[in-house]
Amino acid sequence: MNVILFHLMAYADLDFEATKDHETVWMKLPNKFYDPVKGHKLYNRYLDELEYAEALGFDGVAVNEHHQTAYGLMPSPIVMASALARRTKRVKIAILGSALPLREHPMTVAEEYAMLDVITGGRLIAGFVRGIGAEYHTFGLNPTISHERFHEAHDLIVQAWTQLGPTSFSGRHYNVDYVNLWPRPFQNPHPPIWVPSQGSKETIDWAAHPDHRYTYLQTFSPAKTVEKYLQSYRDTAEQFGYEAADSQLGWAVPIYVADTDVQAISEAREPFELFRNRLLKMPFEMLLPPGYTSRDSLKRMMAAKATLSQSLTIETAMDMGMIVCGSPATVRQRLQAHWNDMHFDNLLTMLHFGTLSEALTRRNMELFGTEVLPHIQALKRPAPAATTSN
Amino acid sequence: MAFEESFVTVDGCRTRMRRAGTGPTVLYLHGANGAPAIQPFMQELAKDFDLLVPEHPGFGLSDEPEWLENMQDLAYFYLDLLDDLGLESLHVVGSSMGGWLAMEMAVREPRRFKSLTLVGTAGVRAPGVLPGDIFLWDAETAARNTFFNQEIARQVLAMAPATEAEQDAALKNRHTVARLAWQPRLYDPDLPKWLHRLAMPIKLIWGDHDKIMPLATGKALQSRLPNARLEVVKECGHLPQVEFPGEFCASVKKFIEKVN
Numbered sequence: 246m247n248v249i250l251f252h253l254m255a256y257a258d259l260d261f262e263a264t265k266d267h268e269t270v271w272m273k274l275p276n277k278f279y280d281p282v283k284g285h286k287l288y289n290r291y292l293d294e295l296e297y298a299e300a301l302g303f304d305g306v307a308v309n310e311h312h313q314t315a316y317g318l319m320p321s322p323i324v325m326a327s328a329l330a331r332r333t334k335r336v337k338i339a340i341l342g343s344a345l346p347l348r349e350h351p352m353t354v355a356e357e358y359a360m361l362d363v364i365t366g367g368r369l370i371a372g373f374v375r376g377i378g379a380e381y382h383t384f385g386l387n388p389t390i391s392h393e394r395f396h397e398a399h400d401l402i403v404q405a406w407t408q409l410g411p412t413s414f415s416g417r418h419y420n421v422d423y424v425n426l427w428p429r430p431f432q433n434p435h436p437p438i439w440v441p442s443q444g445s446k447e448t449i450d451w452a453a454h455p456d457h458r459y460t461y462l463q464t465f466s467p468a469k470t471v472e473k474y475l476q477s478y479r480d481t482a483e484q485f486g487y488e489a490a491d492s493q494l495g496w497a498v499p500i501y502v503a504d505t506d507v508q509a510i511s512e513a514r515e516p517f518e519l520f521r522n523r524l525l526k527m528p529f530e531m532l533l534p535p536g537y538t539s540r541d542s543l544k545r546m547m548a549a550k551a552t553l554s555q556s557l558t559i560e561t562a563m564d565m566g567m568i569v570c571g572s573p574a575t576v577r578q579r580l581q582a583h584w585n586d587m588h589f590d591n592l593l594t595m596l597h598f599g600t601l602s603e604a605l606t607r608r609n610m611e612l613f614g615t616e617v618l619p620h621i622q623a624l625k626r627p628a629p630a631a632t633t634s635n
Numbered sequence: 636m637a638f639e640e641s642f643v644t645v646d647g648c649r650t651r652m653r654r655a656g657t658g659p660t661v662l663y664l665h666g667a668n669g670a671p672a673i674q675p676f677m678q679e680l681a682k683d684f685d686l687l688v689p690e691h692p693g694f695g696l697s698d699e700p701e702w703l704e705n706m707q708d709l710a711y712f713y714l715d716l717l718d719d720l721g722l723e724s725l726h727v728v729g730s731s732m733g734g735w736l737a738m739e740m741a742v743r744e745p746r747r748f749k750s751l752t753l754v755g756t757a758g759v760r761a762p763g764v765l766p767g768d769i770f771l772w773d774a775e776t777a778a779r780n781t782f783f784n785q786e787i788a789r790q791v792l793a794m795a796p797a798t799e800a801e802q803d804a805a806l807k808n809r810h811t812v813a814r815l816a817w818q819p820r821l822y823d824p825d826l827p828k829w830l831h832r833l834a835m836p837i838k839l840i841w842g843d844h845d846k847i848m849p850l851a852t853g854k855a856l857q858s859r860l861p862n863a864r865l866e867v868v869k870e871c872g873h874l875p876q877v878e879f880p881g882e883f884c885a886s887v888k889k890f891i892e893k894v895n
Contacts, residue, residue, distance in 0.1 A: 386818060387814070387817040534770055535806070535810045535813040
């Protein structure tokens with residue numbers, strides 16, 4: 246399978262004590278708590294870590310987009326991908342993804358992605374997301390038209406990539422009389438499109454559609470939930486009349502490796518619990534504004550509201566399969582077992598999370614890279630029969 | 636007084652209407668929380684007026700039409716509805732988003748409206764004055780911030796949607812409010828250009844402790860309207876008609892009778 250190092254670039258220098266009375270680090274946490282001098286060091290450290298992944302044998306590196314939050318410092322993942330484009334030679338660079346509806350004009354994403362794809366000679370993986378609920382608050386953008394804008398932006402981008410121009414595009418939200426991209430993307434017909442999600446039915450239906458067959462990534466979730474949604478993707482594909490390939494499925498999960506299980510848990514505890522219980526935490530109304538999901542989905546989430554906001558210990562999170570943590574043998578065995586259950590062909594490893602120090606992040610990467618990576622890269626099933634593939 | 640309930644279909648949208656009383660016709664336009672039930676102030680107004688209380692498209696038991704995308708759509712719909720009902724001339728009382736709706740209707744057909752009573756109205760923004768962030772509030776915060784009298788807030792919270800149908804209606808209302816008023820937040824940037832068309836008598840009623848549409852918005856709006864008086868209700872939040880129904884109805888009655 247493809248194994249990718251996925252970095253969220255948390256603001257690890259956050260003063261968690263001084264900010265503990267703020268109910269969330271999203272949207273409203275005063276930015277006086279951000280120190281640009283520390284930020285300078287962090288960006289460069291995190292980029293070094295991503296570059297190191299190439300030397301360790303990873304298949305790819307990944308970045309993502311979030312706004313106005315200590316959870317992650319990449320309001321523009323394209324800036325980070327650009328920094329990586331010239332410092333790496335082999336790995337895929339996955340942007341997971343650009344939040345299309347937040348852009349004033351999707352042509353800018355089509356262009357910037359095409360630039361990256363040409364610069365890297367076809368190493369770009371093009372992730373598309375809607376942005377999370379909080380971002381509709383920060384941008385003042387209407388969440389009830391988020392799906393519409395996402396779909397339309399996607400249609401325009403794919404048209405710009407695949408049809409020789411000039412063509413024109415007429416939509417409800419975007420109208421362009423001259424679609425004529427310079428540069429055109431390097432990969433033919435276009436860079437692979439990946440769709441990270443927390444598992445909304447609307448997203449799975451759209452990604453699995455025979456016209457798309459986009460790689461679906463389940464982001465940070467309990468293993469049972471991941472299994473449920475990956476299976477839901479396979480079932481949806483089957484209803485569409487084809488068999489989904491393993492390469493259409495992926496999982497993003499924090500992983501921590503140390504010499505022994507006890508040591509791993511002890512070292513990962515604080516950084517992971519801060520990640521899960523502080524950086525991810527936000528009020529329900531912030532996470533799910535009206536219209537961001539269907540009302541049926543919203544009602545299901547409301548029913549699970551208490552569970553969502555509960556703090557977790559690392560032990561509970563390990564039991565739930567939200568983090569894979571332990572000795573190299575334990576981590577190999579857990580990942581093999583998860584793969585046996587789900588057969589995802591893309592694993593996005595989050596080897597840094599929360600406040601994990603540079604030294605521990607590097608050791609985690611090295612142990613994972615030497616003791617685990619070759620083993621799981623070898624996990625592979627044959628693709629489904631050719632008649633059903635794209 | 637018994638309100639007669641009916642459904643009116645206009646522009647392909649089946650709309651719930653309640654109507655009671657005789658006298659000058661008054662259309663009540665509800666705000667973001669909808670108008671699922673007849674409230675005491677409506678009973679009171681129906682003693683002196685022919686009072687119509689619809690549920691807007693996208694709210695409560697009314698349809699949720701595809702075409703409903705903004706407040707201007709809703710204004711044109713209501714002008715069609717008034718044509719359908721044969722109401723050539725009438726008074727409007729609008730609360731919050733309902734006040735905004737009343738202004739959008741009246742700039743388009745000013746001669747149809749004998750008077751407007753706008754209660755803590757949305758629709759315009761005073762420089763530097765932000766409305767309360769209603770979409771970020773949980774139910775408890777919303778109730779606390781809606782009323783000055785916290786006893787009423789407690790009662791409202793105690794009456795939280797009990798059945799699944801009521802919960803569905805609340806989610807539907809919230810969705811429609813977001814669709815119409817999320818962006819730009821609770822106002823129409825083009826409306827101030829045409830406020831001079833609202834030459835009819837206008838009464839602005841505002842709670843001095845309105846945390847949703849701050850009183851500063853009312854003061855700024857009054858200065859833009861040719862014929863408007865601002866009445867400030869002391870120790871009152873966003874809904875004077877709920878916190879002080881007696882005083883509110885007396886004031887509306889006096890205003891409309893004087894205009895008539």
